[in-house]
Amino acid sequence: MRGIGRADEGQGRSTTRPPEVSGAHPIEVARVDDVVAIAGLIAASKADAMPWLAVVHTPAEDLWWVECVLLPEHDVRVVRDAGRIVAVLATSPGWVDQLYVEPGSQGVGIGRALVEHAQAHASGPLELWTFQRNARARAFYEAAGFVLVELTDGAGNEEHEPDARYRWAPGSS
Numbered sequence: 001m002r003g004i005g006r007a008d009e010g011q012g013r014s015t016t017r018p019p020e021v022s023g024a025h026p027i028e029v030a031r032v033d034d035v036v037a038i039a040g041l042i043a044a045s046k047a048d049a050m051p052w053l054a055v056v057h058t059p060a061e062d063l064w065w066v067e068c069v070l071l072p073e074h075d076v077r078v079v080r081d082a083g084r085i086v087a088v089l090a091t092s093p094g095w096v097d098q099l100y101v102e103p104g105s106q107g108v109g110i111g112r113a114l115v116e117h118a119q120a121h122a123s124g125p126l127e128l129w130t131f132q133r134n135a136r137a138r139a140f141y142e143a144a145g146f147v148l149v150e151l152t153d154g155a156g157n158e159e160h161e162p163d164a165r166y167r168w169a170p171g172s173s
Contacts, residue, residue, distance in 0.1 A: 025110060027117050030076035030088065032067070037085040038078070039066045045100040050134055054159045070098070077117065079110050089114040091121075096128040115144045125169040132162040141166050 030038065039062045046053060057065070070076060070090055074097055079087040086105040090098035096118050101111045118126060130137045132151060142148075146166035154162040 025079045025081055025086070025113075027077050027079055027089075027114065030071060030078045032071065034078060034085060035063060035067045035071065038070070038076075038088050039063045041085055041088055041102055042066075042098070042100050045102060048103040049136065050131065052133065053131065053161060056158045074098075077114065079105075079114065081105065086110065087114060089118060091118050091126075093123070094125065094127060096126055099128075111140065112144065115141075119144075119168060119170070122170065125167055127165060127167045129157070129163050129165050131159075132164050138164060138166075144168070145172050147172070 039059070043059065043062060074090040074092050076098075077089045077091075078085045079101075087101040087110045088098060089096070096115070099111060099114060101114075126146075127149075128141065128146065130141065132138075138148075146168045148164055149167045150165040152163050152165070154160045157163055
């Protein structure tokens with residue numbers, strides 16, 4: 001699964017730190033009871049940003065993936081607005097695996113705050129994948145200091161959509 005930026009792995013979660021703040025919206029550790037909201041947010045964001053993208057999983061498969069893969073295998077953070085999840089970030093060592101902001105909450109700094117969170121907590125460079133046709137995501141990541149390092153024909157992803165791998169190194173943005 002790929003978001004406005006794709007990436008797919010994980011690290012442990014810590015609840016000892018207070019939530020970081022994205023404007024008036026704290027960045028929080030995702031909870032198990034967030035599965036339905038996260039799966040719905042990802043599906044809605046993908047449909048809005050990439051209407052041309054093949055849908056390769058059923059909603060039930062998406063729920064299973066969020067519950068059984070994303071949450072247990074990644075460091076997953078969310079941003080809530082009035083209790084409702086409006087953004088999700090999933091990272092693993094060296095990777096931004098997933099980043100989605102609901103369409104109505106884009107353009108107000110939430111995505112940027114989540115990327116800055118990932119960068120601030122990275123122990124080294126970060127990489128991510130996004131689809132070549134997702135020009136808005138590509139511009140977003142480039143503005144955040146990520147540099148294009150590889151273009152593919154899409155043979156290595158589920159959607160068979162040409163993608164782009166980006167890399168950010170500490171001190172480069």
